[in-house]
Each structure stands twice: as C-alpha cells, then as structure tokens.
Amino acid sequence: MSVWEWFTDPANWTGYNGIPIRTWEQIEISFWAMAIALVIAMPIALILGHQRRGIFLATNVGNIGRAIPTLGVLTILASIPEIGIGNFAAILALALFAIPPLLTNTFAGIASVDDEVLDAAKGIGMGGFRILSRVELPLALPLIAAGIRTATVQVVATASLAALVGSGGLGRYVVDGYSLQDNTLIIAGAILTALIAVFADLILGFIERRITPKGLREQTFVASEEEEIPEAAPA
Amino acid sequence: MVPSASEVPNPWFSWEYVTSNADLLLTAGREHVFLTVSSVLLALVFAFPLAFLVRRYRRLEAPVLGLSGVLYTIPSLALISLLWPIFGLTPWTVIIALAVYALLVVLRNTVVGLESVSENVVDAARGMGMGKRQLLVRVELPLAMPTILAGIRIATVTTVGMVTIGALVGYGGFGTLILSGFQANFYHAQIMTATLCCVLLAFIFEVLLLVLERVTLPWSRQEVPE
Numbered sequence: 001m002s003v004w005e006w007f008t009d010p011a012n013w014t015g016y017n018g019i020p021i022r023t024w025e026q027i028e029i030s031f032w033a034m035a036i037a038l039v040i041a042m043p044i045a046l047i048l049g050h051q052r053r054g055i056f057l058a059t060n061v062g063n064i065g066r067a068i069p070t071l072g073v074l075t076i077l078a079s080i081p082e083i084g085i086g087n088f089a090a091i092l093a094l095a096l097f098a099i100p101p102l103l104t105n106t107f108a109g110i111a112s113v114d115d116e117v118l119d120a121a122k123g124i125g126m127g128g129f130r131i132l133s134r135v136e137l138p139l140a141l142p143l144i145a146a147g148i149r150t151a152t153v154q155v156v157a158t159a160s161l162a163a164l165v166g167s168g169g170l171g172r173y174v175v176d177g178y179s180l181q182d183n184t185l186i187i188a189g190a191i192l193t194a195l196i197a198v199f200a201d202l203i204l205g206f207i208e209r210r211i212t213p214k215g216l217r218e219q220t221f222v223a224s225e226e227e228e229i230p231e232a233a234p235a
Numbered sequence: 236m237v238p239s240a241s242e243v244p245n246p247w248f249s250w251e252y253v254t255s256n257a258d259l260l261l262t263a264g265r266e267h268v269f270l271t272v273s274s275v276l277l278a279l280v281f282a283f284p285l286a287f288l289v290r291r292y293r294r295l296e297a298p299v300l301g302l303s304g305v306l307y308t309i310p311s312l313a314l315i316s317l318l319w320p321i322f323g324l325t326p327w328t329v330i331i332a333l334a335v336y337a338l339l340v341v342l343r344n345t346v347v348g349l350e351s352v353s354e355n356v357v358d359a360a361r362g363m364g365m366g367k368r369q370l371l372v373r374v375e376l377p378l379a380m381p382t383i384l385a386g387i388r389i390a391t392v393t394t395v396g397m398v399t400i401g402a403l404v405g406y407g408g409f410g411t412l413i414l415s416g417f418q419a420n421f422y423h424a425q426i427m428t429a430t431l432c433c434v435l436l437a438f439i440f441e442v443l444l445l446v447l448e449r450v451t452l453p454w455s456r457q458e459v460p461e
Binding site: 063066067068069070071072073075076078079153157158160161164165171174177178183186187189190191193194197198200201 | 304305308309310312313314316317319320389392393395396397399400402403407409410413414416417421423426427429430433434437438441
C-alpha cells in the first residue's frame with residue numbers, strides 16, 4: 001500500500017486507531033503535560049523574577065534539560081511500577097521537559113522590567129503584588145508567551161516519542177510501523193507527527209501575536225528576533 | 236513484607252551491571268561519540284557556506300531562517316523515519332537527521348553573530364583600508380566567533396541527547412541500550428546506567444567546548460547570548 005493509499009483509506013480515519021482519535025490523544029497528552037508544567041514552573045518563575053533571585057537556576061535549568069535524553073526519562077518513568085507504561089508516564093516526562101523553557105522565559109521577562117518603571121510603580125503607591133500583577137506581568141507578557149509557545153511546540157513534538165513507552169497519539173503509527181516493519185505506516189506516521197508539530201507552532205505563533213498588548217508589539221519584534229535562536233531542544 | 240517468588244530484584248543502580256557490561260557500554264559510548272561528532276561536523280560543513288550566502292544575499296535571510304525554523308519543529312522521530320526509506324539501516328539515517336538540527340542552530344548563531352558586529356567597528360576597519368574579505372576574516376569573524384562557538388556547543392549537547400532516538404533504526408549509541416533495556420522487561424540498571432552515561436557524555440562535550448572557547452578566544456570572556 002502506498003502512503004497516498006494509506007491516507008485515503010477510510011479505515012484509517014475511523015475507530016480507536018484512526019487519525020482523528022490518535023490526533024486527539026496527542027492533544028490530550030500535550031494538554032495535561034503543559035498544565036502540570038505551568039502549575040509548577042509559573043509560580044516559581046514569577047516569584048524568583050519578582051525578587052530577582054535565582055538567576056543562576058533560571059538560566060542554567062535549560063542547559064541541564066538539554067543534556068538529559070528524553071528517551072531516557074520516558075523509559076525510566078514508564079519502568080517505575082507505580083507509574084507504568086502508557087499516557088501517564090508520557091505526560092509526566094513531557095511536563096518535566098516543558099519546565100525549563102517556561103522557567104527561563106518567564107524569569108527573564110519579569111526580571112528584565114526596567115528599574116525606572118518599577119520605581120514609578122512604587123512611587124504611585126503600588127505594593128509588591130500589584131507591581132507583579134499590574135506592571136511586571138503585562139510587560140513580561142511577550143517573553144512569557146514566547147516561552148509557552150516554545151514549551152508547547154516541544155511537548156506536542158515529543159509526545160510522538162511517547163508511543164515508544166506505550167502511550168497513544170500519532171507516534172503510535174511510527175512505532176507500530178517499526179515493529180511491524182511496515183514502511184507505509186512509518187512514513188505516514190512520520191508525516192502526521194511532523195504536521196502536528198508544525199501546526200502547533202503556527203497556531204501558537206498566531207495566538208502569541210494576538211495576546212501581546214498593542215503597546216508592546218514594537219518591542220515584541222526585538223524580543224522575538226533574539227528568541228530566534230532556539231532555546232528548547234527539538235524532540 | 237516477604238517478596239513473592241516471582242519478584243526478581245531489579246535495582247536502578249548496580250555496580251555489578253557496569254563491571255560485567257563494561258564492553259557493551261564502551262561500544263555504545265564509542266558509537267554515541269561517532270554519531271554525535273559526525274553529525275556536528277556534517278552540519279558545520281554546510282552551515283558556514285550557507286551563512287555567508289545569507290550574508291551576501293540579504294533577501295535569502297528571511298526564507299532561509301524561516302524554513303530552518305519550520306524544520307526545527309519537526310520531531311527527530313519523524314525526520315529519522317522519513318530518511319529511513321532512503322538511507323536504510325545505516326548510520327547515515329541518524330547522522331543526516333541530526334545534522335539538520337545542528338545545522339539550524341549553528342547557521343542561526345553564525346548569522347546573528349555576524350550581524351551583531353558593531354557598525355562603528357566595521358566603519359573603522361573600512362577606514363583603515365580593509366577590503367571585504369579582510370573585513371570578514373580579520374574583524375567580523377573574530378568578533379562573531381563567541382556566538383558561533385556557543386552555537387556549536389549548544390548544537391553538540393543537543394545532538395548527544397538526540398542520538399538516543401537513533402535506537403529506532405539500530406544506531407542510537409546509549410539509546411540502543413536504553414530501548415533494549417526497556418523492552419527486556421524494564422531492566423532498570425541498564426536503562427539508568429545508559430541514561431546517566433548519556434548525560435555524562437553531554438557534560439564532557441560541554442566542558443571541552445567551553446574550554447576551547449576560553450583558550451582560543453580570550454576576548455570572549457563577556458557573556459554570550461545563547
């Protein structure tokens with residue numbers, strides 16, 4: 001069967017192993033991984049950034065994350081009996097790898113707010129929490145959004161790899177293809193996993209531009225130009 | 236609690252595993268280093284000419300960097316699988332896929348590094364009568380070198396981690412051990428040892444390249460944007 005025939009075969013569009021269900025599984029796994037990562041990373045990054053402490057941690061956590069092989073963490077988590085193979089191990093591993101870009105970008109965004117702006121905020125009587133929520137957070141939004149985009153795209157891309165430890169998602173086709181020695185399945189799966197990652201990047205890039213406050217758009221341009229050097233490792 | 240008869244001990248850390256499988260680990264390590272170094276070298280061979288081309292024809296910059304951004308989001312699982320029908324079960328499948336990712340990092344850092352050379356410095360060099368070639372070799376490249384080397388370092392460390400995915404096509408260095416350990420009924424000691432070896436290798440590469448930076452570029456002591 002050719003790859004084209006595989007894609008046009010209605011059997012591959014229905015049932016639990018159909019493209020819609022597998023795509024949905026990938027989105028579900030990615031969603032929960034990001035939810036866990038955000039809950040852990042954001043409070044830490046916001047507080048450390050606000051207090052401007054822990055620069056070493058925030059800047060080096062990315063380097064450490066780069067050095068750890070995703071495959072290793074996935075298989076380690078999935079071989080812990082209490083976790084087991086499947087979606088849960090995948091979600092945990094993906095969440096771990098999403099934390100560094102979230103932490104680094106949010107910290108950098110908050111900690112780089114101009115001192116004069118902070119002075120002005122203090123001068124009009126703002127307290128610590130109000131400064132964080134009304135001044136630092138809006139000003140850091142472009143960088144925070146960039147971090148969330150980087151992390152999410154990485155999670156969606158890596159989620160395919162999780163099929164190696166028995167999770168669902170589009171990586172299933174590739175992994176099953178290798179074990180069945182089915183070339184068509186491998187290539188079709190590779191195309192699907194590449195497409196979902198590229199789509200995630202496009203959609204999140206669009207959202208990122210939309211949520212950036214108008215007054216910061218000019219600055220965003222500069223920030224995103226620096227951000228062009230990819231921070232997260234590809235999956 | 237009394238362990239049942241079926242419960243075979245399966246420790247995460249076992250020195251006995253390391254000593255009795257030293258050969259296996261060494262072979263995997265050699266393969267891992269070979270795949271990493273080949274990928275990065277292949278990337279360098281293409282990255283520099285491409286970077287100079289982009290510098291020369293500015294109109295190419297947006298499409299080349301844009302395309303490289305799209306390629307960068309493609310998972311290595313997909314890229315390796317797409318190359319597999321072409322190169323088969325050879326190391327090339329892994330090397331070419333990983334070289335693509337390394338190429339993107341080095342290319343971006345080279346372009347950004349060359350661009351960030353101050354206009355004033357370039358003006359001064361021109362004022363001294365330097366031609367285009369001299370300007371590039373004696374002024375722009377040395378000043379961009381810290382950013383370029385940082386790119387090479389990041390690319391190398393990232394590649395060390397990604398080599399493991401090559402296990403899918405049988406060339407994954409420590410990744411092959413991780414995957415076979417996982418498939419052999421969750422062989423904890425093998426999975427953990429191979430993962431730690433991989434981290435250690437990344438660390439060694441990082442340190443070696445940092446030392447190289449410091450020794451060859453005494454002017455790069457200030458922070459380099461990563």
